[in-house]
Amino acid sequence: MVGSSSAGGDLRTPQFNGTNYDFWAVKMETILIAFDIWEVIEVGINSHQSPEVAIGSGDEESEAEQTTLHTSTTSREDKIKNAKAISLIQGALTDDLFPRIRNEKIAKGAWDILSREFRGDKKVRVVKLQVVRADFEYLRMAESESLDGYLAKFFATVNNLKSLGEDVSENRIMQKLLMSLSKRYKSIVSIIEETRDLDVLRAEEVIASVKVYDKREDLHDERDKLTGTEKTFSSLKIGNNQAYNSHKGFQGRPPQRWQSQDRRGPNSFPNKTGTNYNNSSWNNAAWGSSQVSTKP
Structure with missing residues (x-):
């Protein structure tokens, strides 16, 4: 988050939106110290008492009664420092927070307002x-x-x-x-x-x-992970090869059922006792039985 550019330098104030006040305050303090104006926040503006002579009526008696009045004045240097500080604080606030310090002309006063609201009092x-x-x-x-x-x-x-x-x-x-x-x-x-x-x-x-x-533990974990993956891939490869070889050997042999049928011949059929006959053997058996039946 970046706020306004600091006057007279390349530093930019961090923008404050109402959250993380402590972090923002530390960053702002560093910037104010860099511009040698943190004292107007920490101490405030120094007011100097300057004497002024009250003007009388103009006669001798009134001149004797003239009194000296003291008024508070601020040096031009302090005014400039205060203006720089209040400018940085104002520029660091979002539009939603700026109304909090809009009417404050003293930098320390603006800082204290934000501190009381967002940092809280002692309790x-x-x-x-x-x-x-x-x-x-x-x-x-x-x-x-x-x-x-x-x-x-x-x-x-x-x-x-x-x-x-x-x-x-x-x-x-x-x-x-x-x-x-x-x-x-x-x-x-x-x-x-x-x-x-x-x-x-x-x-x-x-x-x-x-x-x-x-970092070393991460390398060990990665190495173990790769080793486990290689083992898994190797076991799958071996299993696939075994299944392929088994399937290939099965394809090289004809089914046993068809082999047994081939031995009996295409025209064979079982008799009542379970014996298989083909056409020639059945004819021979039938001819023999007919010969036996013709004998007297």
Whole structure:
């Protein structure tokens, strides 16, 4: 999100739409410091008392009674700084939020209006801090969660704690990170705890080691996946070859049923006793029986 271009430089103010005020405030503070005008937000405009002589009636007695009045004035330099700061704040707001500070001419006043509405007063911040603190304590990495996704969520919670005034030490962040990683990183966590000095170890060093380990595990997982695929393909290939050879051998032999019929001949038929006769054998049997029947 980009707002208006900063006067006199290439910096552009981040646009604020009513969400993530703490992040926006940090970015705006950096820009205001870069232009050397943060003091008009933090301290305000310095008013100088300048003496002015009250004009009397003009006679000697009235001249004796002339009094000195003090009026508050602002230096030209402070006016310019205030104008730059209020311009940056106005340019960073969306059209929906601009009416909140439309009538405010002092940069500190405009900043305080936004802070009270979107950051809340002290009581509101205390309640928010308790909620975010509980989120941090119960923060755990899910087994199916990616490392980059979890780290983004982890440090977003840490930044919320800091923005609400919580003192989060480097050692506390590092210890929480090691404890909250999933079982996938159990080995590297044990190595870090046994080989490194946890009192001086920084979270950035832990993240670097864990990311290297995560890349290696991804390579192992990919290799195992490819190996499993090759084994599956090989088993399917062997099974297909066996089925093909079996089918080919079956095609080379005629069916047994037709072979037995071929042995009997095309004109054979069974008798009552189950004996098969062809035409010639049946004729011979019939002729023999006729000869026997003609004998006296």
